[in-house]
Amino acid sequence: MRIGIGSDFLEYIPDLDTRFARLKELGFDAIDFNLCNTNQPWYRDQKEMERFCAAAKAAAAKYGLEIFQIHGPWPTDDTTPESREVVWDYMRRSIYACHLLGCKYMVVHPQMPSGRVKTVEDPEVAKRITIDMLKFLLPDCEKYGVILCLENMPFRRQRISTTDRIVEVVKEINSPWLGICFDTGHSLVVYENAPDSIRLCAPWLKVLHIHDNKYDDEHSFPFFGKLDWDAITKTIAQIGYDGVLNFEVRHITNKMGSALREACIAAGVASVKQVQKMVEDAQKEVAG
Numbered sequence: 001m002r003i004g005i006g007s008d009f010l011e012y013i014p015d016l017d018t019r020f021a022r023l024k025e026l027g028f029d030a031i032d033f034n035l036c037n038t039n040q041p042w043y044r045d046q047k048e049m050e051r052f053c054a055a056a057k058a059a060a061a062k063y064g065l066e067i068f069q070i071h072g073p074w075p076t077d078d079t080t081p082e083s084r085e086v087v088w089d090y091m092r093r094s095i096y097a098c099h100l101l102g103c104k105y106m107v108v109h110p111q112m113p114s115g116r117v118k119t120v121e122d123p124e125v126a127k128r129i130t131i132d133m134l135k136f137l138l139p140d141c142e143k144y145g146v147i148l149c150l151e152n153m154p155f156r157r158q159r160i161s162t163t164d165r166i167v168e169v170v171k172e173i174n175s176p177w178l179g180i181c182f183d184t185g186h187s188l189v190v191y192e193n194a195p196d197s198i199r200l201c202a203p204w205l206k207v208l209h210i211h212d213n214k215y216d217d218e219h220s221f222p223f224f225g226k227l228d229w230d231a232i233t234k235t236i237a238q239i240g241y242d243g244v245l246n247f248e249v250r251h252i253t254n255k256m257g258s259a260l261r262e263a264c265i266a267a268g269v270a271s272v273k274q275v276q277k278m279v280e281d282a283q284k285e286v287a288g
Contacts, residue, residue, distance in 0.1 A: 141177040179204045
């Protein structure tokens with residue numbers, strides 16, 4: 001089974017060509033391309049977006065890496081109609097970028113009209129605004145052949161965070177251009193049972209964000225937190241998921257120093273490949 005990693009994992013390597021070469025050397029097959037930061041020039045200049053995406057696509061192709069999914073704008077201000085108008089326009093631009101990259105899937109977050117931490121939101125208001133956002137974006141998805149993947153979130157006060165509410169939204173819209181990104185670590189933070197949540201969203205599951213947590217949204221490598229990886233990998237195999245095992249882990253920085261940095265990379269990649277092996281072993285059991 002193919003394994004993927006966020007394009008910012010080795011962020012200490014500024015040149016994409018060099019970074020992608022290193023990711024291939026480490027054994028990765030696919031990229032989760034990060035387009036979160038809307039302060040970049042390509043979000044304001046279409047020509048710059050086209051240039052940037054062409055360079056990234058060429059670098060990935062050079063090393064046989066598939067850009068399997070991208071991550072759309074985050075963090076965002078969803079608290080007013082005016083701020084949402086700006087963010088939704090950025091999301092349209094990232095759908096176009098997804099098309100330019102030759103990528104099929106774009107991950108988006110549900111809307112948070114009450115912000116992230118200040119108050120317990122009204123889940124029905126958040127649900128309605130999230131549905132409005134998705135319906136606004138779906139014509140562009142159909143135009144460019146991009147499937148939006150709505151992600152479960154780690155915010156306990158944001159009641160639309162949980163997998164069951166994400167499933168509600170996706171079922172209500174019922175579009176071939178809308179699926180789900182399941183995030184293992186986020187599921188733990190909101191006290192879900194990850195295997196049960198994977199089974200719940202299985203009919204719409206398109207992409208994964210795989211990482212571990214202890215108490216908060218730490219984005220640690222598997223086995224560095226509290227999740228039950230034996231149960232998770234068996235469930236992934238049992239539902240017949242055949243996409244990329246994509247790992248959304250904290251990026252590695254220069255601040256560590258080269259020796260510690262390489263040790264962290266080695267340990268992280270070993271944990272990734274252990275999860276890959278566990279899924280493949282479970283697939284063999286399922287196949288009989």
